[in-house]
Amino acid sequence: MKPKHGCLRSALRRDAWVTMLLASLMASGSWGAQQSPKPDAPVVKKVEPPNWWVGLTPDLMLLLSGKNLRATHASCNLREVTVSRTESTENGDYLFVWLKFAPELRSGTAVCRITTDRGQTTFELPIATRAQILGRNQGLTQDDVIYLIMPDRFADGDPLNDEPAEFPGSHDRDNPRAYHGGDLRGIEQHLEYLKNLGVTTLWLTPIVKNGAAQDYHGYGAVDLYAVDPHLGTLADYQDLVQAAHRQHMKIFFDVVPNHVGPRNPWVKDPPLPDWFHGTLDHHLAASSPVKPSFYGQPETKEITHDTFESLVDPHAPAQMRRTLTEGWFGGVLPDMNTENPMVVQYLVQNGVWWAEISGLDGYRIDTFPYVSRNFWQEWHAELRRIYPRLSTIGEVFHPDPTVTSFYQGGRVGWDGVDTQLTTVFDYPLYFALRDVLLKGAPVGKVTNILRQDSLYPHPEVLVPFLGNHDTARFSGMPEGTPAHLKLAFGLLLTMRGIPQIYFGDELGMPGGGDPDNRRDFPGGWPGDPQNAFQKEGRTPQQQEIFEYVQSLLRLRAEHPVLRRGKLWSLASDDSTYVYLRESDEERVLAVFHTGSAARDLSLSLQDTAAQDCTSTLPLFGQGQAELSGKTLKLHLPAQSVSIFSLR
Numbered sequence: 089m090k091p092k093h094g095c096l097r098s099a100l101r102r103d104a105w106v107t108m109l110l111a112s113l114m115a116s117g118s119w120g121a122q123q124s125p126k127p128d129a130p131v132v133k134k135v136e137p138p139n140w141w142v143g144l145t146p147d148l149m150l151l152l153s154g155k156n157l158r159a160t161h162a163s164c165n166l167r168e169v170t171v172s173r174t175e176s177t178e179n180g181d182y183l184f185v186w187l188k189f190a191p192e193l194r195s196g197t198a199v200c201r202i203t204t205d206r207g208q209t210t211f212e213l214p215i216a217t218r219a220q221i222l223g224r225n226q227g228l229t230q231d232d233v234i235y236l237i238m239p240d241r242f243a244d245g246d247p248l249n250d251e252p253a254e255f256p257g258s259h260d261r262d263n264p265r266a267y268h269g270g271d272l273r274g275i276e277q278h279l280e281y282l283k284n285l286g287v288t289t290l291w292l293t294p295i296v297k298n299g300a301a302q303d304y305h306g307y308g309a310v311d312l313y314a315v316d317p318h319l320g321t322l323a324d325y326q327d328l329v330q331a332a333h334r335q336h337m338k339i340f341f342d343v344v345p346n347h348v349g350p351r352n353p354w355v356k357d358p359p360l361p362d363w364f365h366g367t368l369d370h371h372l373a374a375s376s377p378v379k380p381s382f383y384g385q386p387e388t389k390e391i392t393h394d395t396f397e398s399l400v401d402p403h404a405p406a407q408m409r410r411t412l413t414e415g416w417f418g419g420v421l422p423d424m425n426t427e428n429p430m431v432v433q434y435l436v437q438n439g440v441w442w443a444e445i446s447g448l449d450g451y452r453i454d455t456f457p458y459v460s461r462n463f464w465q466e467w468h469a470e471l472r473r474i475y476p477r478l479s480t481i482g483e484v485f486h487p488d489p490t491v492t493s494f495y496q497g498g499r500v501g502w503d504g505v506d507t508q509l510t511t512v513f514d515y516p517l518y519f520a521l522r523d524v525l526l527k528g529a530p531v532g533k534v535t536n537i538l539r540q541d542s543l544y545p546h547p548e549v550l551v552p553f554l555g556n557h558d559t560a561r562f563s564g565m566p567e568g569t570p571a572h573l574k575l576a577f578g579l580l581l582t583m584r585g586i587p588q589i590y591f592g593d594e595l596g597m598p599g600g601g602d603p604d605n606r607r608d609f610p611g612g613w614p615g616d617p618q619n620a621f622q623k624e625g626r627t628p629q630q631q632e633i634f635e636y637v638q639s640l641l642r643l644r645a646e647h648p649v650l651r652r653g654k655l656w657s658l659a660s661d662d663s664t665y666v667y668l669r670e671s672d673e674e675r676v677l678a679v680f681h682t683g684s685a686a687r688d689l690s691l692s693l694q695d696t697a698a699q700d701c702t703s704t705l706p707l708f709g710q711g712q713a714e715l716s717g718k719t720l721k722l723h724l725p726a727q728s729v730s731i732f733s734l735r
Contacts (some may be wrong), residue, residue, distance in 0.1 A: 129207035130180075131155040135315055137441045138395040140212040142193050144444060144474065147172070149433045149670070150185040150213070156206055157183035157729035163269055164200040164592040168193040169215075176540075180204075182359040187213075214580055217286065223333050224447035227479035228289065228510065230548060230652045232338065233581075233641060234588040235287035237294060238557055239319050242591060243612030245273025246324075251619040252317035254374060258301035259318075261613070265302045266601040272523070274612060276328045279335050280570075286641030290332060291340040291452050291481075293557060295319050299351030303583070305557070305606070306342065307420070309348025312438050314656055322445070328445045338449035340481070341442055343437045345467070346455040347421040355422050363431060365414035365423040367637055374415030374423070374458060375406040394517065396486050398458050400494040402502040412687045413460055425487060435463075437472045443475055453509070456482035461505040465558040468497065468508030477653070479510040481551055488733040498545030514552040514585060516540070519540075524682065525576055526567040531682055535660040536580070541584075552580055553588040558608060561590075561599035570629060571727045574636050575682060578729025581640040582669070582678045586654040594637045595620055595630040621650060643731065647703075658698075659691050664724065667735075670697040675706075675734040681724040688720045701734040 168190035175184040183202065198213040215661045236281045244250065250269040260266040271296070283285045283292065294306030297314040301468055306316065315322050325735045329339045341587045341615040348354065352423035355368055366372060376394040380387055383397050391717055398404040399412060425431050442448060456464070473477055484492045494501060494514055497508040520537045523529035541547035554562050554576050562576060592609055599605040611619030614618035626634060644650045653676070655667035660666070663683035667675045679685060693699045700721075704713040711730025712723040724730060 089120035109129055113657070113666065119276065120604070126207055128156050129201055130157050130204045130209040132157070132202070132209055132211040134178055135213065137437055138313055139216065139445075140441075141216050141218045142195055143218060144191075145437075145438065146189055148187045148189070149437065150187065151434060152183040152185060152202075153181065153353075153359075154183075156180045156204060157202065157205055159183055159185075159202045160201060160205060160368075161203040164213075164601070166196065166198045169200075169213075174679045175727045177359060179357075181357055182601050185357070192693035192735075193557050206658065217446065218444065219500045223474040224449075225443055225478050226338055226449040226482070226579075228338070228481075228549065228585060228586055231588050231648075232288045233286065233563050234291050234340070234586060235282055235285075236291045236293075236306065236553075236556055236588060236590045238270070238293045238591070238606055239275060240268050240270040240274060241272045241280050241606050241612075242609050243274030244269040244614070245271050245275070245277045246320060249318060249320060250277070255318070257303065258556050262610065264606070265304070266339070268303045268608055268613075269318075270608070270612060271318065272324040272328050276324075276331050278612075278621055279331060279337065282334050285638055286645060287589065288336070289338040289340060289449070291588070292342060294342045294344060294454075295325060296394065299349045303349060304411045306731075307344060308351065309344065310347070310352045313441065338448075339450045340450045340452050340479075341446075343439060343442075343451045344452060344454040345424060345426065345463070346458045347417050347423050350420050350422065352422065360428065360430060361424050362428055365425050366416065368422070371423070372411050372415035373419035374417045375411050377404075377411050379426050393412065397488070399457055400491050400501075412458055415458075417455060417458065419563065423458075426459050432463060434464060436467055436591070439467065439471055440474060440587055443478065444472065450510070450552065453482045454478055455513070456484055456509070461495075461507050462500065462505060464507040464509060465505050471729075472508065477528070482507075482509045482512045484512050485515055488517050489516045489537065489543050491517060493540075493543035496544050496546065499521045509547045511546065511551055511586070512558075513588070514550040517550075517552045517583075518554070518559075521576060521579065522562070522565075525572045526562075526565075530662040531664065531665045531680065532660045533681075534665060535657050538584075538655070538657060548584055550582055550585040552585045552683050553590070554580055554593060555605075556588070557590065557591050558602065559605065560601050561597060561605045562593060564597045564605065566601040570633060573633060573727060575727060576641060577637050578678075579665075579680050582650055582676075582729075582731065584669075589637070594634050595626065596633045639708065647674060647676055647707075647733075649676050654697070657695055658693075658696060659689075662664055664689060666691065666722070668696070668698055676707065676718075676734045677713070677734050679722060679724055679728075679730045679732075681711075681728050681730075683724075683726060683727050687722075687724045687726075689724060691720055691722075692718055693720055694718045698734050705733040705735065707731045707733055 131154040132152050136151045158176045162174050170188045172186045172188050195217045201210050213538045258267045261268045294308045295315050297311040297316045298308045315325055332339050377398045398408040477686055482496050492512050496512050497506055500506045516537045518535045522529055599607050602610035612620045649669045649671040653671040656668040658666045665680040667678055709730035711724045711726055714721045714734045
């Protein structure tokens, strides 16, 4: 059918406009960011974020990097995209461009022109239609079990990216601080192993591009919009998320708004004078603002990270907090100035970009207390506006629940701020459990930590764990015997909260402090002498621990009460903890006994949630339980976890 004359004239006008634009761009030498040969002409080398989506936000702040970007005018070819303002740095290396999107915006590519006193150039911003929401950005539930992976140490799925051309000499499996070759494809290739184990959620340490050969861990970012080439590509990450979702598994992204790496180009040439707290030559070092004795603690207090008591103390002056919230982590990692509104917007948009482009299900947030609580409130508010189910887990490395509970969202603190953080890692329980099993502390120390659950708005979603990439392996400690590891898993996987397992702990992998705690997973590399991903490749001891953990995870999956039931502490002393998980449908009793000898124990169920039970059914372990009236008689093997259904 022939077009009507009006439509034809519109098409001709549009085609003529495109032809004129092309001719103009080609004449100026600026098409597709190809620049004029003049040495002082504007040059755009990078656009952040590199793309956006229709209907995601009403506006967007772009950070352009390049040369001679002191713009006098900027505009875009799409009528639905307008430039509201610009701001350049004095040296012209950066240009901030604020865009506004009209409601009728459709997918396409905005070609924007920058005019300076010395010439013109263009850049492109692809704008896409959003993917379907179903199955994306799911968040955590109490049904989940988290498995922490360091991608470089798990499995090498693509040997071609082991040593990218821009990082010569970075790959060396014999060097514990070099890249070893693990990558995103390696994780995807072993989803079946993880599914078979019984975990539901994968937390990967940072995958963004880092700058040094020893930055295999991911915490030295030089580009917050790029996947590290040692780990693969953005497409590899998208494939992993999609593959995990097909397996009904979730992916958590490790985000680090507190700092970037020392090799980030911003360090020597920041986009704004106050882009960081301080400068390379003049900055505070993140450290404890007061001595432990200030709060009546011994100087030899055992904790591997700084103390944060002053951060939660409403009576502490602001200067006590500055070294933590404004200091450079370790004295070398540049601290982002999260009080600057432009820094805030940059970091918020970065969080939105990763969530949208990949469909990830949540964020693990590094060094959470080192960033102002006001920032977290604003960051969360914008992400939750777009992704209401998105979950966040904050790292608050401290043994005191009065400190860790201060950061969980769901209530306003003394400072008038609700961080809106979903939950925190249960470091207090981690320290208590290690003290009990590795240092001989009384089991009641665990009960004492649980007693303080009243401090949290939502203790049911705390994330308990035995260890992670920042701690010595449980099995690497002198007292970390297989029997003690089983005890630890027995408590972890029947306790309230959403448990987290560090990769390889399900095999009893050994390892001391960093970097020994980050050994390669056996079998993740072609030619490895052992393949622990397969049953036949595990040692008898590894298989015993694997089956123990797998059985506990299966039991947890089969009994919703172990995931969502109320926790009742029925008895605890030096060697034994007896606790009940209760729901409307079921009651399950768990007994954690650390003693080196068997024990018989009787306790009254009068005035407990189990007082009307008349029989027991063993579910796990070798313990025995008998009900006589309202008295429960237990026979507990040495160093054992026993689980019973009460009916």
